[in-house]
Amino acid sequence: MSFARRFFASPPAVFGFAVFLVVVAIALAAPFLFARGPLSIVGMPLLPPGSPGLLAGSDVIGRDMAVGLAYGARISLLVGIASTCCAVGIGLLLGATAGYYGGWLDDLLMRVTEFFQIIPTFVLLMVLVAFLQPSLGSAVIGIALITWPQVARVVRGQFLSLRSREFVEAARVIGMGDVRIIVTQILPNALPPIVVVSSMMVGNAILTESALSFLGLGDPNLMSWGSMIGGSRVAMWVAWWTTVLPGLCIVITVLALNFIGDGLNDALNPRRRG
Amino acid sequence: MPLLSLQNLTIALPQGADRPLAVEDVSLQIGRNEIVCIVGESGSGKSLTAHAVMGLLPRGVMATGGSILFEDADLLKESPQAMRRRRGSDIAMIFQDPMAALNPVMTVGHQVAEQIRAHRAVSEHQALKQAEELLGQMGLKDPRSLLKAYPHQLSGGQRQRVMIAMALSLSPKLLIADEPTTALDVTTQAQILKLIKRLQAERAMSVLFITHDFGVVADMADSVAVMRHGRIVESGTTRQVLGSPAHDYTRALLAAVPKGENYLPPPAQAKALLQVSGLTKRFRRGGLFSRASAITAVDQVSLTLSRGETLGVVGESGSGKSTLARCVIRLLDPDAGEVLLDGADIAHMRERSLRPLRRRIQMVFQDPFSSLNPRQTIGDIVTAGPRILGEDAGKARARAAETLQLVGLKPECMDRFPHEFSGGQRQRIGLARALMLKPDVLIADEPVSALDVTVQAQVLKLLDDVRRQMNLAMLFITHDMRVAAEVCHRVMVMRHGRIVEEGPTRDIFTAPASDYTKALLAAIPGRQSL
Numbered sequence: 001m002s003f004a005r006r007f008f009a010s011p012p013a014v015f016g017f018a019v020f021l022v023v024v025a026i027a028l029a030a031p032f033l034f035a036r037g038p039l040s041i042v043g044m045p046l047l048p049p050g051s052p053g054l055l056a057g058s059d060v061i062g063r064d065m066a067v068g069l070a071y072g073a074r075i076s077l078l079v080g081i082a083s084t085c086c087a088v089g090i091g092l093l094l095g096a097t098a099g100y101y102g103g104w105l106d107d108l109l110m111r112v113t114e115f116f117q118i119i120p121t122f123v124l125l126m127v128l129v130a131f132l133q134p135s136l137g138s139a140v141i142g143i144a145l146i147t148w149p150q151v152a153r154v155v156r157g158q159f160l161s162l163r164s165r166e167f168v169e170a171a172r173v174i175g176m177g178d179v180r181i182i183v184t185q186i187l188p189n190a191l192p193p194i195v196v197v198s199s200m201m202v203g204n205a206i207l208t209e210s211a212l213s214f215l216g217l218g219d220p221n222l223m224s225w226g227s228m229i230g231g232s233r234v235a236m237w238v239a240w241w242t243t244v245l246p247g248l249c250i251v252i253t254v255l256a257l258n259f260i261g262d263g264l265n266d267a268l269n270p271r272r273r274g
Numbered sequence: 275m276p277l278l279s280l281q282n283l284t285i286a287l288p289q290g291a292d293r294p295l296a297v298e299d300v301s302l303q304i305g306r307n308e309i310v311c312i313v314g315e316s317g318s319g320k321s322l323t324a325h326a327v328m329g330l331l332p333r334g335v336m337a338t339g340g341s342i343l344f345e346d347a348d349l350l351k352e353s354p355q356a357m358r359r360r361r362g363s364d365i366a367m368i369f370q371d372p373m374a375a376l377n378p379v380m381t382v383g384h385q386v387a388e389q390i391r392a393h394r395a396v397s398e399h400q401a402l403k404q405a406e407e408l409l410g411q412m413g414l415k416d417p418r419s420l421l422k423a424y425p426h427q428l429s430g431g432q433r434q435r436v437m438i439a440m441a442l443s444l445s446p447k448l449l450i451a452d453e454p455t456t457a458l459d460v461t462t463q464a465q466i467l468k469l470i471k472r473l474q475a476e477r478a479m480s481v482l483f484i485t486h487d488f489g490v491v492a493d494m495a496d497s498v499a500v501m502r503h504g505r506i507v508e509s510g511t512t513r514q515v516l517g518s519p520a521h522d523y524t525r526a527l528l529a530a531v532p533k534g535e536n537y538l539p540p541p542a543q544a545k546a547l548l549q550v551s552g553l554t555k556r557f558r559r560g561g562l563f564s565r566a567s568a569i570t571a572v573d574q575v576s577l578t579l580s581r582g583e584t585l586g587v588v589g590e591s592g593s594g595k596s597t598l599a600r601c602v603i604r605l606l607d608p609d610a611g612e613v614l615l616d617g618a619d620i621a622h623m624r625e626r627s628l629r630p631l632r633r634r635i636q637m638v639f640q641d642p643f644s645s646l647n648p649r650q651t652i653g654d655i656v657t658a659g660p661r662i663l664g665e666d667a668g669k670a671r672a673r674a675a676e677t678l679q680l681v682g683l684k685p686e687c688m689d690r691f692p693h694e695f696s697g698g699q700r701q702r703i704g705l706a707r708a709l710m711l712k713p714d715v716l717i718a719d720e721p722v723s724a725l726d727v728t729v730q731a732q733v734l735k736l737l738d739d740v741r742r743q744m745n746l747a748m749l750f751i752t753h754d755m756r757v758a759a760e761v762c763h764r765v766m767v768m769r770h771g772r773i774v775e776e777g778p779t780r781d782i783f784t785a786p787a788s789d790y791t792k793a794l795l796a797a798i799p800g801r802q803s804l
Contacts, residue, residue, distance in 0.1 A: 167647040173708075176658065
């Protein structure tokens with residue numbers, strides 16, 4: 001059975017993939033769907049969903065919630081994907097180096113990795129973002145810096161077990177160089193768990209960005225799901241939709257990404273192949 | 275009346291397997307106080323037949339026809355509860371890998387005692403006492419302290435003895451042994467076989483012995499059944515079947531058993547191509563918080579090898595033979611000594627200056643399933659070497675087609691992936707990969723130990739043909755004395771990292787000088803009768 005068929009044989013994976021596609025579509029189409037940006041005030045504050053012209057109501061200062069949610073998807077996905085790409089990049093580089101070469105280099109790189117794993121990561125992230133000035137870029141860099149160790153660990157483990165396999169030895173025997181062995185021999189075989197971890201990390205990064213924005217450490221000029229919740233928490237008891245709707249968006253997106261991760265895990269796991 | 279009688283037993287495989295029936299219409303009888311061997315290659319259904327008797331078929335695999343009569347009771351019709359009571363007390367089983375069959379977090383004493391107490395109402399204390407007695411009967415020294423040991427603290431042979439003790443703890447009438455010595459060294463194998471034979475005679479029990487090795491059959495069996503593709507092709511007394519085989523397949527199997535009758539004469543003195551002297555490799559363990567310790571895997575080993583010559587390195591596991599090969603080809607960095615290839619010392623060369631020389635020493639690996647990258651096509655795998663040296667893609671592919679033909683494969687297989695090939699075919703692909711670089715020295719590290727005996731014979735013949743055609747110097751690593759006798763001009767026996775003895779194959783086999791070599795030769799199964 002092909003990889004795609006195995007993946008789409010699992011209902012949660014199909015659901016996750018469909019939801020993810022919808023979120024991506026909304027994020028991409030936001031500027032075409034809504035002429036006005038998310039920050040412009042369109043009416044009275046705290047109008048409930050379904051009020052004339054306001055599908056999802058308005059927030060504490062009268063901005064259109066629907067526009068905010070659509071634009072928020074852009075920021076959440078951007079941060080999630082960009083920070084995961086950076087984290088995977090760092091994790092691959094360090095994990096592959098540590099796992100392939102072993103010895104003192106491995107010891108050194110793993111101590112560095114452990115340093116990032118033993119400090120309270122969210123505190124580090126807040127300090128970092130505050131230090132760099134809250135912005136989209138600093139959030140991406142910060143999240144990548146606190147998440148790369150898990151990629152590095154997975155990659156290192158894979159490389160450790162694969163480097164002693166006979167086909168890798170055979171590649172050395174025919175005179176292949178280290179970089180080429182890493183890229184053409186080991187990496188393709190190490191990919192499945194890395195793909196799975198990455199898909200889960202996108203969801204986590206979205207959560208982390210939301211938490212940052214909730215605490216007011218997001219980019220002040222951009223509307224994200226987290227900042228919408230943060231900005232509306234004073235109205236939480238009088239206007240439920242101001243916090244519940246962006247919260248639901250986060251939950252559904254992260255859930256979808258986790259379903260995709262699980263589906264990938266099952267589909268890429270050779271033991272499940274039939 | 276036989277103790278166990280299989281009548282037209284048929285076992286179906288789940289849909290999508292490579293054939294519908296794993297075992298087809300198998301009839302077999304095992305009398306009391308008798309050893310019956312089922313012999314066959316991988317996929318013959320011999321192991322599933324044994325598991326069916328135990329009522330331990332894997333999920334999805336079912337006995338669909340026939341009967342298994344044990345003292346008049348049809349085991350196929352018995353309830354799971356009744357089968358559970360029989361397992362252990364009426365029929366017991368031992369397996370190939372005792373490490374996997376023993377629980378790693380329970381002491382040996384507990385495991386044997388647990389087995390006894392699951393069937394008999396005795397106290398823990400009594401059960402442990404019985405366990406101690408049993409371990410003593412298995413020829414294990416100091417059974418009392420052994421009771422407190424964990425499986426990982428024992429050697430492979432000790433573990434298999436413990437497994438046998440567990441199997442015999444309830445005095446079963448039938449013992450099923452599924453390749454019980456395949457994972458063991460040859461000297462240990464000989465001891466375990468002797469033990470099983472002794473216990474069988476002492477207890478007058480019946481033994482169903484599953485094996486792929488005709489040597490073991492010759493030593494053990496009263497009668498034998500030869501299985502192929504799920505059917506019994508021939509059965510009879512051991513003397514009949516081995517002495518005058520009636521079926522072509524039996525004859526082919528017997529012919530494939532390496533006999534070591536025609537020793538290759540040592541070639542005329544030629545200039546040495548590869549000269550190894552004083553090669554030493556130590557492995558260090560421990561680090562910051564534990565005391566560092568080193569074991570010497572290869573200790574002051576010297577050898578010479580000339581063109582057109584095969585030097586066999588034989589030894590049991592842990593003898594350092596594979597480490598030696600990996601040091602010579604520089605997959606490992608030796609600690610001391612030199613490896614002269616045409617006079618240039620490659621033992622301590624830096625990787626950068628070594629890389630252009632790597633072409634000249636190539637290797638065929640042991641495990642056909644891990645020696646080919648599962649994500650690359652055969653074409654990519656075989657042409658990778660020449661491509662690194664700058665050969666253009668078209669020319670490399672054309673040569674690959676020729677080389678694949680040389681090793682007995684069709685050029686069309688270049689676009690396929692490794693998982694589409696059998697173990698023997700994969701070893702051929704591995705050999706083609708090595709030959710593409712036109713090496714001077716070929717190191718073969720247990721190249722046939724994972725293969726069935728008929729395939730083994732084909733691959734050995736191919737290696738020998740290739741050596742002749744390309745005038746290769748071949749270093750042949752093996753644990754199997756019979757294989758070494760077949761293909762080597764000279765043989766070197768290793769133990770604990772040192773050379774025990776070295777000389778022309780004929781001398782080593784007919785007039786061994788050291789006691790260790792004598793012990794190795796004596797342990798070869800079926801030596802007297804085959």
